[in-house]
Amino acid sequence: MTISKIQLQEFMSGVKASLPTMLGYISIGAAFGTIAGSAGFSVWYVFLLSSVFYAGSAQFIVVNMLAANASISSIVLMVLLVNFRMFLQSLTVTQVFPNQSRFSSLLMGGLVTDESFGILSISKMADKKTSVPWMHGLNIASWFIWWLSCTSFAIIGKQITNPADYGLDFALTGMFAGLWLLTSVSMLEHPNEKKTEIVGIVIVTTVLLYLFMYFFSSVVAVLLASVLGSLISIYIVERRKK
Amino acid sequence: MSDSKFYTVLFFSVMVTFIPRVIPFFLAKYIKFPSWLTIFLRYLPLTMMTALFFQNIFEVNTQNHLLGINMKAVIAILPGLLIGYFKRSLMLVVILSVLSMAIIRYFT
Numbered sequence: 648m649t650i651s652k653i654q655l656q657e658f659m660s661g662v663k664a665s666l667p668t669m670l671g672y673i674s675i676g677a678a679f680g681t682i683a684g685s686a687g688f689s690v691w692y693v694f695l696l697s698s699v700f701y702a703g704s705a706q707f708i709v710v711n712m713l714a715a716n717a718s719i720s721s722i723v724l725m726v727l728l729v730n731f732r733m734f735l736q737s738l739t740v741t742q743v744f745p746n747q748s749r750f751s752s753l754l755m756g757g758l759v760t761d762e763s764f765g766i767l768s769i770s771k772m773a774d775k776k777t778s779v780p781w782m783h784g785l786n787i788a789s790w791f792i793w794w795l796s797c798t799s800f801a802i803i804g805k806q807i808t809n810p811a812d813y814g815l816d817f818a819l820t821g822m823f824a825g826l827w828l829l830t831s832v833s834m835l836e837h838p839n840e841k842k843t844e845i846v847g848i849v850i851v852t853t854v855l856l857y858l859f860m861y862f863f864s865s866v867v868a869v870l871l872a873s874v875l876g877s878l879i880s881i882y883i884v885e886r887r888k889k
Numbered sequence: 890m891s892d893s894k895f896y897t898v899l900f901f902s903v904m905v906t907f908i909p910r911v912i913p914f915f916l917a918k919y920i921k922f923p924s925w926l927t928i929f930l931r932y933l934p935l936t937m938m939t940a941l942f943f944q945n946i947f948e949v950n951t952q953n954h955l956l957g958i959n960m961k962a963v964i965a966i967l968p969g970l971l972i973g974y975f976k977r978s979l980m981l982v983v984i985l986s987v988l989s990m991a992i993i994r995y996f997t
Contacts, residue, residue, distance in 0.1 A: 667979035670987065692895060700903050709902060713890050722898050727905040732937065734909035739930045741917035749915075756911030761941060768934035769979070817965060820945040821986025824966045825979040827942035830935050832974065848932060852939040860947055860956055869940040876936030881928045 654780040661784025664770060667825065668762040668789050671818040676796025678816060679706055684801040686714045697797035701790060703760065704866070705729045706797075729866045732873065736764045743771065744779050751779060758786035765826035772833035844883050852876030961997075965989040 650658075676697065683693045688710060696706050705726050712722045737756050747755065763785050770777050834845045855875050859868035922930075946966075948959040969985035 667983055670983050687890075695899060700899060700906065702902070702906050705902070705906065709898060713895065713898060716890070719894065719898055719901070723901040723905055726902040727909075730906045731909060733906070734913065735930075735933055736937070737910050738913040738917075739933055741913045742922070742927070742930055745917055747914065752914035753911055756914045757907055759910065761937075765934070765938055766979070768938075773977075817962070817990035818983055818987050820942075820962060821966065821969055821983040822979070823938065823942040823945060824970060824986060825973055825982030827938040828970055828973055828982065829977065829979060830938045832977070834935055845935070848935060849939050852936045853943050856940045856943050857947060857956060860944070860949075865944050869937075869944050872940040873933065873937040876939070877929045877932045880932035880936070881925050884928055884932075885925075 650780075657776075657778045657780040658784035660776075661781035661786075662788040663784075664766055664781070665763070665785045665788040665792075668766070668822060669792055671762070671822040672789060672792045673796045674816060674818045675703070676793050677800040679710075680797045680800025680803070682707070683710045683797075684803075686710055688801070690798060690801045693801035694794060694798045698790075698794035701758070701760075701793065702726070702730060703793075728870075732761075732870050733759065735874070736761070740764065740767065740782075743767065743777070744782060747779060751783075755779070755782060755786065758783075758790050760786070760789060762822060762826070763789055765823075765830065769826065769829040769833060772830070772837065841887065844880075844887070847883065848876060848880050851879055961990075961993055965993055 679697065680693055683696070683706075684690070688696075696709065700706060700709070702709075708725055708729060709722060712725065736759055740755065740759055744755065763782070766785060767777060767782060831845065831849060834840050835842055852872050852875075856868055856872035859871050862868075863871065946959055946962055947956055948962075949955075950957045966986055966989075968989050969982040972985060973979070973982035
């Protein structure tokens with residue numbers, strides 16, 4: 648397999664596009680490394696969890712549940728539930744990049760995250776150039792920073808002062824706020840979309856989330872609210888056509 | 890926690906994470922998506938980002954178990970959202986949110 652100069656350029660521009668995720672990944676990775684390290688997980692375990700498993704919030708859940716001596720089946724079931732939204736995200740990504748080679752599919756499917764998915768969506772809607780090498784650059788850079796940060800902070804362990812003191816734990820919330828803002832704005836300004844419908848979809852999803860959070864854990868609530876919100880969008884859009 | 894338990898959990902966790910993530914890539918080649926699914930997938934980024942964001946804003950009150958709004962988070966997010974809206978920059982939202990939260994925590 649040869650890589651052309653253009654592909655390399657696209658890859659590097661994907662790496663650049665991952666920049667906004669870096670701060671969030673470093674700080675949350677630091678939190679994970681510190682927590683897992685102080686819970687008695689070895690640096691090697693932290694490396695495996697963050698590089699091979701690579702699952703963000705699900706890593707915290709696994710460490711918590713293992714430390715609490717939960718059963719293997721309950722941990723795996725929880726992970727399946729928490730990560731199931733990735734199935735839907737992958738389904739969306741395949742619409743953007745169909746017809747990839749087997750290797751490329753495995754690489755992209757394995758490394759898509761909430762954040763890289765968000766960056767893909769806003770870049771696409773802003774009519775920025777996206778391509779398969781670009782997506783790989785974005786994904787691989789994010790993956791690399793994540794496990795590097797988790798593992799480094801597992802080594803430093805408890806010596807580090809609390810990252811929350813500097814508001815750094817808030818970086819991921821800021822990240823999602825930004826992704827939400829830019830996704831909403833680009834959909835609002837899209838010529839094929841109706842503003843009232845977009846606002847309606849955002850409100851419906853938020854209300855659904857609020858209600859679901861009473862009855863389910865927040866990960867399940869996020870999954871249910873986004874799926875139901877999108878299903879209601881179909882109804883809203885189809886109604887307009889008639 | 891034994892080594893074997895860790896590796897078993899790791900193995901199965903990787904499987905249930907990896908398989909659902911890559912299956913769509915192999916299905917997409919063989920299945921023509923119906924139009925309702927295309928619409929569903931078009932709005933999914935919007936609904937998913939909405940849910941992921943507001944999940945960070947809602948919080949359970951430990952005293953009365955009601956779901957409330959984390960006002961500190963809302964205040965810390967606002968400058969980033971406002972300036973991010975005009976500048977259309979993700980990075981600005983992240984940096985301003987972290988800065989505002991640091992300032993709020995310093996004074997409270």
